[in-house]
Amino acid sequence: MNKKIGAKILGTGSYFPNKVLTNADLEKIVETSDEWISTRTGIKERRIAANGEYTSDLAYKASLEAIKAANIKLEEIDLVLVATITPDMFFPSTACFLQKKLGLNSVPAFDLSAACSGFVYGVATAKAFIEAGLYKNILLVGAEELSKITDWTDRNTCILFGDGAGAMILSASQQNNDILSVFLGADGSYANLLFIPGGGSINPATAKTVDEKLHSMKMQGKEVFKAAIPKMVFAAQKALELSGRKLEDIKLFIPHQANMRIIEAVAKKMNIPMERVFVNIHKTGNISSATTITALDEAIKTGRLNKGDLVELVAFGGGFTWGATVVKV
Ligand code: ACO
Secondary structure: OOOOOEEEEEEEEEEOOOEEEEHHHHHOOOOOOHHHHHHHHOOOEEEEOOOOOOHHHHHHHHHHHHHHHHOOOHHHOOEEEEEOOOOOOOOOOHHHHHHHHHOOOOOOEEEEOOHHHHHHHHHHHHHHHHHOOOOOEEEEEEEEEHHHHOOOOOHHHHOOEOEEEEEEEEEEEOOOOOEEEEEEEEOHHHHHHEEOOOOOOOOOOOHHHHHOOOOOOEEOHHHHHHHHHHHHHHHHHHHHHHHOOOHHHOOEEEEOOOOHHHHHHHHHHOOOOHHHEOOOHHHHOEOHHHHHHHHHHHHHHOOOOOOOOEEEEEEEEOOOEEEEEEEEO
16 A cells, blocks of 8 residues: 655755844834834844845745755755745736746646744645645745835834745655644734735725835734734644643744744643744744744754754634644754
8 A cells, every 4th residue: 555645755845035134223213212112122133125126036946945945956846835925926927927937847846834933824824735645846935025114204114024935846656745734713803903905906006005004014003913922822722632642752943934923922832842942033024924934944054953953834814814834843
């Protein structure tokens, strides 16, 4: 009898634009202070894409790194999947732009939209495609240019977000199953707490929607904050339970990097010491679907994770959406 097909993680990569926007820079744009931003969020700086540098460009550079780390030929990739809420355009998908940039013409490509939970939703999707035997080598990317949907006059939101991209190659394997579990959830009744009201079928773009700044992100920060903590704890516990492993088996927890206070509260509620929690929010800000994958890539590159270690990614974002996955690197 054939052994069940599993998904093996072959490699990861990431890319951040060169421009650094510090809290001191933000002090010149809105009425804020490094002290307020640092103590309320943990963020010190974030990266901002250059003019003419698009989400698919960040995705492309992260993908090249992941492909190199995976040590596979470009033409072995048979599906391109991009999690993003800041696509190059409404359509074609950013995955199609990326596919073209990689020269992978004709393999299927599509985007996935689950806000900050996008990468975890992507892991679940890639795992299911591989286990179903549909694709063998999937390029999964989380890429964002949140700077492009930010209202730079709104101090409640503009201090929080940044740009960046991370990528992973997942491959069919009869010997390995690196995705031990995934748990996803969503609740659309909270849609209006974190959203972009303009540009879709509800408020198609007009001069008025532009004047009213409906094309940038709106957020009820306090409400999002309150919901994020229990949902992340719930998702993390569920994915752990489904993996059949114990808390002690997890070498590193990688929570979505939205706010240091959320990260600390989740760790405290789960009794996880902060030494086992990965934090890079101080230098990235919130990069939505690119957060967990860029953090995972950094943890691997800096030796916080070694081959065979178990890691749990946990995310929460607009929708609301939430999710967690236990993976072996
Ligand atoms: N600088 C200085 N003061 C500020 C700033 C700023 N940048 N922003 C707000 N303030 C002021 C407010 O006006 C308010 O003043 P007031 O008391 O005079 O009215 C005061 O600071 C407190 O504001 P709050 O909004 O209550 O501050 P809070 O402690 O809630 O922190 C924050 C705000 C950082 C946004 C927090 O609520 C948060 O992190 N929320 C969660 C965000 C998140 O997790 N998003 C996740 C998903 S994102 C996605 O899916 C794309």
